[in-house]
Structures are given as structure tokens and as C-alpha cells.
Amino acid sequence: MTAHSASSLAAAAPAALHDHDLVPETVVPGVLYEKRPARAPDGALVPGLYNAWITLDNPRQFNSYTTEMVKGVILAFRAASNARDVVATVFTGSGDKAFCTGGNTKEYAEYYAGNPQEYRQYMRLFNDMVSAILGCDKPVICRVNGMRIGGGQEIGMACDFSVAQDLARFGQAGPKHGSAPIGGATDFLPVMIGAERAMVSGSLCEPWSAHKAARLGMITDIVPALKIDGAFVANPTVITDRYLDEYGRVIHGEFKTGAEAAAGRDLLKQGTVDLSLLDAKVEELCGKILLTFPDCFTKTLEELRKPKLAAWNANKENSRAWLALNMMTEARAGFRAFNEGSKDDREIDFIALRQALAAGTPWNEALTERLLPAARAGR
Numbered sequence: 001m002t003a004h005s006a007s008s009l010a011a012a013a014p015a016a017l018h019d020h021d022l023v024p025e026t027v028v029p030g031v032l033y034e035k036r037p038a039r040a041p042d043g044a045l046v047p048g049l050y051n052a053w054i055t056l057d058n059p060r061q062f063n064s065y066t067t068e069m070v071k072g073v074i075l076a077f078r079a080a081s082n083a084r085d086v087v088a089t090v091f092t093g094s095g096d097k098a099f100c101t102g103g104n105t106k107e108y109a110e111y112y113a114g115n116p117q118e119y120r121q122y123m124r125l126f127n128d129m130v131s132a133i134l135g136c137d138k139p140v141i142c143r144v145n146g147m148r149i150g151g152g153q154e155i156g157m158a159c160d161f162s163v164a165q166d167l168a169r170f171g172q173a174g175p176k177h178g179s180a181p182i183g184g185a186t187d188f189l190p191v192m193i194g195a196e197r198a199m200v201s202g203s204l205c206e207p208w209s210a211h212k213a214a215r216l217g218m219i220t221d222i223v224p225a226l227k228i229d230g231a232f233v234a235n236p237t238v239i240t241d242r243y244l245d246e247y248g249r250v251i252h253g254e255f256k257t258g259a260e261a262a263a264g265r266d267l268l269k270q271g272t273v274d275l276s277l278l279d280a281k282v283e284e285l286c287g288k289i290l291l292t293f294p295d296c297f298t299k300t301l302e303e304l305r306k307p308k309l310a311a312w313n314a315n316k317e318n319s320r321a322w323l324a325l326n327m328m329t330e331a332r333a334g335f336r337a338f339n340e341g342s343k344d345d346r347e348i349d350f351i352a353l354r355q356a357l358a359a360g361t362p363w364n365e366a367l368t369e370r371l372l373p374a375a376r377a378g379r
């Protein structure tokens, strides 16, 4: 479009625009909000149009979100949703290790454990965060810069598209750390990958590789990120060179085991991580969205979001209430164990818990303390 025709079109716009934002666009500590110039598919900058980038910025704790950050994400999504000049929203995390590993376990252990009424209020914010993603008037692309675990996987699955670097891992942590993945995972997983696979991914806390997540329809696309001697290579800890094992079972995307896994880990250490292909893929997707009718695209999103939204809306209030009360029992023990334990020993004694409950032992301080890693170590 020529500058002349663009200015003629602009002349038809109201002289002064109403402000529909609840808050001004702002940077909230731990959450970055940035409007980056949009690019056409050929890479050319598009004057006056942007993509909104929302970045979880807590890399030291794998971009886990604190209460303040949850508020920031809600506000940032509101800003992106309202911005007239924004084409798409990109939701990502700082660094190359993690997109997000969910709720901040330190905060859970040190503030919310044993405090259900406080966690109930927190869960109002968490639910609003998920709803803000599902209700964003702009398409939301999750730029999966690294692992997407627990609540991180839940807010990631709330997005419309997910593009991942292939070292990323995907899955839940709750049933190992004292929570149930009912902040979206139990709603979204069956819709996205089917009930049986949802059961495996949601309950067993065994992360999937990006290759497997892509193959099973959990994410849109993947790109390599590891560079060895200047060349990109596929994640060397994952089977990517064959589809079937000797018995005809699909093994593409499964993690390597034994000597193969050790060799993969060695290669990983030798290389460097480069997210340029991820950024290119995200830009490519934004460019495809740019060349569509905005309202038709939004309507399409709204319709395609419905299965996820229907499940989410049906369950979110009950989930909130259950999670709040669970802070008196399993979450209290599980998040303290993760927070207080060492890297090699940060889960509760599951067998001792099951035995205690089988004997009718009530949940009290003594039981909690007995389950923690410190008790196991006899400290």
C-alpha cells in the first residue's frame, strides 16, 4: 500500500481513540511485555503493526511464576488483546532452559503450604491467567524455548499454537510434588491428544520429548536448537533416526536409554544452544497470520478454542476449591519436600504415606514431617 492510500484510510478513523485497557501497557517485575514490529513472510518490516511478546522472566527458577508474575501475565495478555496494532501474541520464557516449570515451588512451600484460604485466592489469579490466554483477542503462540512442565505445560496448552526447540520436554509434575494437574491439563489433554495418552501424560509425571509431543499433536512444530561444530543437530538424547523397534512399536521421539543415552548426553555437553531457528519459525507463523482477515481469523480461533474452553469453564471453580484444601495435606508435604530436599532426594516417601493412610493415620504435622526427605535421611 502506498503512503498516500494508507493515510487516506487512516483519515476515516476516529480523531481520538477510546482507551479500553484496564491498565497501561507496562513491564511487571518478572514478566516482560514488548511490542515487536511485525514482519511480512518475506521478512520485510510492516509499518504500524506489531506482535506482542510476553516473556516469563525468572530463568534462575526455570521461569516458574510467582503470585506477582501471575498478575503480570494477566495484565500483559489484556494489553496484547486490546492493542489495535497487534497481530499475534507470542508467549515465551527467558533463556534456553525452560519456558516455565509451573507454580513457584519455593512460594508454594514457604507461603501457601498449610494455608488453603490464601491458596484459594492465588488460584483465582491462576484461573484468570489461563482464562486470559484462552480469551485473548489475538492468536497466541507459545514459543517453547525450553522445558514446559507442570503449570507451565498448562498455560502452554492454553495457547493456540506451540512451536518448540527440540531440547524442550513436556509434562506434569503435580502427582509427584503434591498437586493434581487440574490447572488446565486434565481439561486440555484429552481434547488435544485423546483420553488414553492424556492419562499417561497427565498422571505419571514422565516428561515427553518435543519430538513425541509434536508427533502426538500436543504442539504445532519443532525445530533443532543444538549446534555441534556450527551445524544444527536433532536432540541427541532422543530417538529421531528410526520409527519402529524390532517389534513394530513406534519409538520415534522416545528418550534413548543406556549407552545410547550417555552418548547423547555427552554430545549435548559439547554443543551450544541456538534459538535462531525457533525465532524464525515463530516469525514465519506470525507472518502467515498477518496475511489473513483479522476478524475471520479471530472468529476461527474462538470456535476452535471451544472444546478446551468448555472443559476449562466446567471444571475451574471446583479445581480451585480442591487445590486450596489440598494445601493442607499432600501439597503441604510435596512442595516442602521439593523445596527442602536435595536435587537427588526431593520427593516424599510415597510408600510410607500410603502405609500410614492404610492404617487410618490422620493428616497432621507429625505425618507431614515423617514423609519429608529430612526424616528419611534421619536428620
Ligand SMILES: CC(C)(COP(=O)(O)OP(=O)(O)OC[C@H]1O[C@@H](n2cnc3c(N)ncnc32)[C@H](O)[C@@H]1OP(=O)(O)O)[C@@H](O)C(=O)NCCC(=O)NCCSC(=O)C1=CCCCC1=O
Pocket: 060, 061, 062, 064, 101, 102, 103, 104, 105, 106, 126, 147, 149, 150, 151, 152, 173, 174, 177, 179, 180, 182, 183, 323, 338, 343
Ligand atoms: C523437573 C524440573 C522441572 C527440572 O529438573 P532439573 O533439570 O533437575 O533442574 P532443577 O535443578 O530442578 O531446576 C533448576 C533450578 O530451578 C528451580 N526450579 C525449577 N522449577 C521450579 C519451580 N517450579 N519453582 C521454583 N523453583 C524452581 C530449582 O529449584 C533449581 O534451583 P536451585 O536453586 O536448586 O538450583 C524440576 O525442577 C521440577 O520438578 N521442578 C518443579 C516442578 C513443579 O513441581 N512445578 C509446580 C507444579 S504444580 C503447578 O504448577 C500448579 C499450577 C496451578 C494449579 C496448581 C498447581 O499445582
